[in-house]
Amino acid sequence: MSSDQDIAGLRQEVADVTKEIIDLISTRNELAKKIAAAKVRGALPAEDPRVEDALVRVVVRECEEKGVSKEVGLKVLSTLLAESKRVQGFKSKQQLITPMMMSAKAQQIEATGRQLLRLDVGEPNFHPPKAVLDATSEALYGFKTHYTGTRGIPALVSAVRGYLQRKHSFTAKDTELIVNPGGRFGVYLALSTTVAEGESAIVIEPNWPAYKEGLQYIGARPISVHTTLEEGWLPSAEAIHDAIRPNTKAIVLSYPANPTGAILSPPKFKEIVDLANDHRLTVISDEIYTDYANKPCPSILSSGAEKFILTASFSKTWAMTGFRVGYTVSSEETISKMMKIQSLLLTSVPEFIQYGAIKALESDSEVVRNSEAMIVRINEACSELDAISALEYVKPDGAMYVFPQAKKTDFDCVSFTMKLLEEKGVTVSPGTGFGDYPRAFRISLGGSDDTIVQGIRKIGELLA
Amino acid sequence: MSSDQDIAGLRQEVADVTKEIIDLISTRNELAKKIAAAKVRGALPAEDPRVEDALVRVVVRECEEKGVSKEVGLKVLSTLLAESKRVQGFKSKQQLITPMMMSAKAQQIEATGRQLLRLDVGEPNFHPPKAVLDATSEALYGFKTHYTGTRGIPALVSAVRGYLQRKHSFTAKDTELIVNPGGRFGVYLALSTTVAEGESAIVIEPNWPAYKEGLQYIGARPISVHTTLEEGWLPSAEAIHDAIRPNTKAIVLSYPANPTGAILSPPKFKEIVDLANDHRLTVISDEIYTDYANKPCPSILSSGAEKFILTASFSKTWAMTGFRVGYTVSSEETISKMMKIQSLLLTSVPEFIQYGAIKALESDSEVVRNSEAMIVRINEACSELDAISALEYVKPDGAMYVFPQAKKTDFDCVSFTMKLLEEKGVTVSPGTGFGDYPRAFRISLGGSDDTIVQGIRKIGELLA
Numbered sequence: 015m016s017s018d019q020d021i022a023g024l025r026q027e028v029a030d031v032t033k034e035i036i037d038l039i040s041t042r043n044e045l046a047k048k049i050a051a052a053k054v055r056g057a058l059p060a061e062d063p064r065v066e067d068a069l070v071r072v073v074v075r076e077c078e079e080k081g082v083s084k085e086v087g088l089k090v091l092s093t094l095l096a097e098s099k100r101v102q103g104f105k106s107k108q109q110l111i112t113p114m115m116m117s118a119k120a121q122q123i124e125a126t127g128r129q130l131l132r133l134d135v136g137e138p139n140f141h142p143p144k145a146v147l148d149a150t151s152e153a154l155y156g157f158k159t160h161y162t163g164t165r166g167i168p169a170l171v172s173a174v175r176g177y178l179q180r181k182h183s184f185t186a187k188d189t190e191l192i193v194n195p196g197g198r199f200g201v202y203l204a205l206s207t208t209v210a211e212g213e214s215a216i217v218i219e220p221n222w223p224a225y226k227e228g229l230q231y232i233g234a235r236p237i238s239v240h241t242t243l244e245e246g247w248l249p250s251a252e253a254i255h256d257a258i259r260p261n262t263k264a265i266v267l268s269y270p271a272n273p274t275g276a277i278l279s280p281p282k283f284k285e286i287v288d289l290a291n292d293h294r295l296t297v298i299s300d301e302i303y304t305d306y307a308n309k310p311c312p313s314i315l316s317s318g319a320e321k322f323i324l325t326a327s328f329s330k331t332w333a334m335t336g337f338r339v340g341y342t343v344s345s346e347e348t349i350s351k352m353m354k355i356q357s358l359l360l361t362s363v364p365e366f367i368q369y370g371a372i373k374a375l376e377s378d379s380e381v382v383r384n385s386e387a388m389i390v391r392i393n394e395a396c397s398e399l400d401a402i403s404a405l406e407y408v409k410p411d412g413a414m415y416v417f418p419q420a421k422k423t424d425f426d427c428v429s430f431t432m433k434l435l436e437e438k439g440v441t442v443s444p445g446t447g448f449g450d451y452p453r454a455f456r457i458s459l460g461g462s463d464d465t466i467v468q469g470i471r472k473i474g475e476l477l478a
Numbered sequence: 479m480s481s482d483q484d485i486a487g488l489r490q491e492v493a494d495v496t497k498e499i500i501d502l503i504s505t506r507n508e509l510a511k512k513i514a515a516a517k518v519r520g521a522l523p524a525e526d527p528r529v530e531d532a533l534v535r536v537v538v539r540e541c542e543e544k545g546v547s548k549e550v551g552l553k554v555l556s557t558l559l560a561e562s563k564r565v566q567g568f569k570s571k572q573q574l575i576t577p578m579m580m581s582a583k584a585q586q587i588e589a590t591g592r593q594l595l596r597l598d599v600g601e602p603n604f605h606p607p608k609a610v611l612d613a614t615s616e617a618l619y620g621f622k623t624h625y626t627g628t629r630g631i632p633a634l635v636s637a638v639r640g641y642l643q644r645k646h647s648f649t650a651k652d653t654e655l656i657v658n659p660g661g662r663f664g665v666y667l668a669l670s671t672t673v674a675e676g677e678s679a680i681v682i683e684p685n686w687p688a689y690k691e692g693l694q695y696i697g698a699r700p701i702s703v704h705t706t707l708e709e710g711w712l713p714s715a716e717a718i719h720d721a722i723r724p725n726t727k728a729i730v731l732s733y734p735a736n737p738t739g740a741i742l743s744p745p746k747f748k749e750i751v752d753l754a755n756d757h758r759l760t761v762i763s764d765e766i767y768t769d770y771a772n773k774p775c776p777s778i779l780s781s782g783a784e785k786f787i788l789t790a791s792f793s794k795t796w797a798m799t800g801f802r803v804g805y806t807v808s809s810e811e812t813i814s815k816m817m818k819i820q821s822l823l824l825t826s827v828p829e830f831i832q833y834g835a836i837k838a839l840e841s842d843s844e845v846v847r848n849s850e851a852m853i854v855r856i857n858e859a860c861s862e863l864d865a866i867s868a869l870e871y872v873k874p875d876g877a878m879y880v881f882p883q884a885k886k887t888d889f890d891c892v893s894f895t896m897k898l899l900e901e902k903g904v905t906v907s908p909g910t911g912f913g914d915y916p917r918a919f920r921i922s923l924g925g926s927d928d929t930i931v932q933g934i935r936k937i938g939e940l941l942a
Contacts, residue, residue: 017516017517017519017520017522018520018522020512020516020519020520021513021516021517021520021522024509024512024513024516025513025529025532027509028506028509028510028513028533028562029532029533029536031502031505031506031509032506032533032536032537032540032555032558033536033537033540034502035499035502035503035506035554035558036537036540036541036544036546036551036554037540037544038495038498038499038502039499039544039546039550039551039554040544040545040546041495042492042495042496042499043545043546045488045491045492045495046492048484048488049485049488049489049492052481052484052485052488053481053485055481055484056481056482056484056485058481058482058485065489068489068493069492069493069496072493072496072497073496073497073500076496076497076500076501077500080500080501080503080504081504081507082500082503082504082507082561083561083564086503086557086558086560086561087500087503089557090499090500090503090554090557091496093550093553093554093557094496094499094550096550097546097547097550098492100547114628114821114825117625118627118628121627125632136625137624137625141621141623142621142623147618147619150618151615151618151619154611154614154615155611155615157605157606158800159605159606159797159798159799159800159801160601160799160800161581161600161601161799161800162800163582163585164578164582168589195659195802195824196824196825198822198823198824198825199823199824202822202823224822227822228822231819231822333623334623335623335624335625336622336623336624336625336626336828336829336830337623337828338659338824338825338826338827338828355695357578358662358666358688358691358692358695359662359663359666359823360659360660360662360663360802361578361660361662361802362802363802364800364801364802364828364831365800366800367828
């Protein structure tokens with residue numbers, strides 16, 4: 015028999031096996047429908063994450079036994095799980111109100127002429143350093159208006175290298191750095207180069223929604239470690255350990271935290287890093303708020319993490335949110351994967367903005383000024399909150415938010431947020447946007463001292 | 479029996495079926511290995527796209543028969559195909575040299591001090607309009623340095639709306655528009671909101687590599703329609719028709735074309751749009767070069783396309799590559815999907831840049847000046863090429879490139895490109911970066927008239 019005939023026969027077998035796989039998906043769908051019906055009969059909850067955990071274990075074991083790549087097995091499982099949910103008629107959960115949605119809503123209302131006290135905004139009202147404005151404008155008029163290499167202009171890459179050396183005594187090679195169009199894109203690159211579809215990453219609740227949303231966009235599963243006010247909003251290494259699944263690839267940390275302002279102590283940080291090292295997990299550390307802090311905040315760069323990604327941004331430290339520029343530090347291998355994605359999606363950060371960013375890295379006095387101003391605001395906000403007996407909170411050590419929680423156990427943060435907006439013209443972000451926190455809401459300290467004080471007093475009035 | 483017991487039993491069945499699916503993947507892998515061995519014995523080519531086509535048909539039919547969602551079946555097939563290739567030991571094809579890679583290489587060489595004649599750059603050396611620089615700088619000093627809504631600042635969205643009305647007599651709602659950080663990101667959003675993993679889209683070769691790379695990033699398959707110099711680098715509706723598969727969702731067009739400068743005639747454009755309408759395909763029209771043209775270039779906005787996405791950019795028309803700003807026009811539903819992705823990945827385009835972009839839309843005289851300058855360059859380049867008997871080419875009607883082809887049938891564009899760089903210090907982009915064109919290379923007209931003339935003369939010297 016010729017090779018051609020051999021191949022034709024084998025291909026027919028491949029087609030038959032492929033068909034059988036589709037048939038099994040159909041069988042699986044029938045089972046899923048029966049499960050949905052049984053759940054309705056038993057008035058049982060629609061979703062149980064332990065079921066997914068069990069299937070992940072089954073698939074990993076079977077892949078190992080049968081020599082199928084684990085990545086392929088997990089990806090197929092992820093597709094199957096989504097299909098089961100579809101045929102079971104799962105409604106996606108009630109749309110959460112994220113800080114970004116609150117901001118869009120507030121902007122709409124302001125556009126109608128109504129004045130609001132904005133305690134929702136995720137950016138400081140500080141001005142960027144004058145040197146940054148000058149350097150950006152000078153570059154613009156100097157026709158630095160062209161594409162740049164994806165990693166960033168060499169002068170900025172070198173300036174970031176110098177900054178890391180100075181600030182963290184960390185020696186990076188150019189190939190371990192990339193300049194990104196904002197911290198958000200850095201976070202997306204970090205997640206998408208570390209966690210694949212069907213895999214999972216651990217996130218600590220309450221947290222900035224972009225971590226979970228980013229994982230979902232990739233088709234990966236966020237595994238939440240819930241923390242409480244009683245714990246000072248800090249996770250234990252044990253809780254993180256218990257959250258590790260056979261398909262877990264990363265732990266996402268961000269301290270000072272958004273929305274709580276909590277900071278991990280160096281020993282606690284070290285404990286989590288050791289755990290990650292033991293399990294060959296990548297620590298993704300989003301250190302965007304690191305310069306708004308009243309005590310030293312440990313950095314992943316000096317933590318001994320074996321696999322790590324640092325995402326950083328010019329947005330908060332130098333009040334450059336609207337410049338959309340940040341940077342990422344990791345292994346040469348990971349940065350090289352990021353380069354491919356960033357060059358495909360965006361080419362580069364605007365050239366003249368990169369010249370401005372160089373000057374930011376030299377603007378130390380503004381960092382001190384901004385940080386001190388934020389500590390003052392934290393203190394002011396806390397004195398105001400102390401006068402509201404219906405609320406409890408943990409005093410933030412950094413970042414630019416307070417995350418108070420109602421003492422009333424049946425408090426509904428979403429309806430409170432809406433009522434506060436309607437009746438008092440004050441915007442906050444509901445706690446449910448940051449995790450399972452129906453009794454909490456986030457107060458941003460990005461606005462003026464007066465906005466903060468007046469806004470919190472109105473919160474007190476509504477709660478009285 | 480209780481619901482709990484029912485469910486436990488059903489879940490066991492689900493786990494068993496899942497295991498069986500993994501086992502079938504293992505069986506499929508064994509078959510793939512046998513096929514690979516038979517190919518080696520028969521000295522047959524490793525890849526045959528018709529095999530994939532046949533499997534797509536099998537899966538679509540089986541999904542329809544068994545009530546499995548087609549999207550799920552195609553996505554699983556896509557995972558299976560990738561796994562088969564892996565176990566067959568497919569090497570990914572020889573790394574292509576894209577224009578972006580040539581540019582990175584040239585920049586590296588220039589950084590060592592060596593002067594090059596750059597005929598590889600994908601951007602014009604024109605200056606942005608003065609009004610754009612002024613408005614950007616003014617916004618910067620006016621502290622327009624904050625996050626904006628994802629769609630773009632209302633003044634820019636409204637200015638784009640006015641521009642589309644004026645230029646194309648097209649009435650867009652705000653909700654049918656989004657401002658993007660560059661045309662590349664617009665193209666990614668267009669592809670990723672239209673074509674899913676396991677689906678396919680038609681691209682016309684030769685083309686800008688980002689279309690194929692973007693599809694591959696999504697896990698979708700680009701189906702190439704090859705065009706030739708003899709056809710004037712234009713596809714026939716028949717060839718496009720023949721390329722449609724049961725999983726095809728979109729046709730990507732971009733005229734004037736990069737790298738050929740060809741423009742579809744209005745009737746030919748209409749024919750393709752009709753074909754797309756007949757097959758419920760989305761036409762993605764990248765009109766980035768539309769203002770560099772010596773004759774009117776049909777726009778998707780006035781084509782009668784039922785499902786379409788226009789991607790546009792400020793980069794070429796107003797020489798604003800380094801601003802990274804563009805916009806996309808589509809249905810409210812598609813734009814709303816794009817908004818979700820853009821807000822997750824990037825928040826927004828830098829605020830002060832958006833103020834500059836408003837002024838670009840009012841800078842008509844610069845558009846005329848840039849377009850006329852480019853036509854002059856096309857003419858100059860063509861007269862120079864006429865003197866090189868080893869090359870043939872089709873005179874471009876627009877864009878900013880010429881795509882000559884060696885008459886010698888065994889010409890190797892990659893080694894020619896490397897030799898040209900080493901011996902003559904001239905950079906071009908090899909034809910294989912744009913499709914299956916080993917005899918061709920792209921000359922960019924982005925540099926000065928002198929660079930173009932000198933560079934092409936040196937090409938002639940090397941070929942002589």
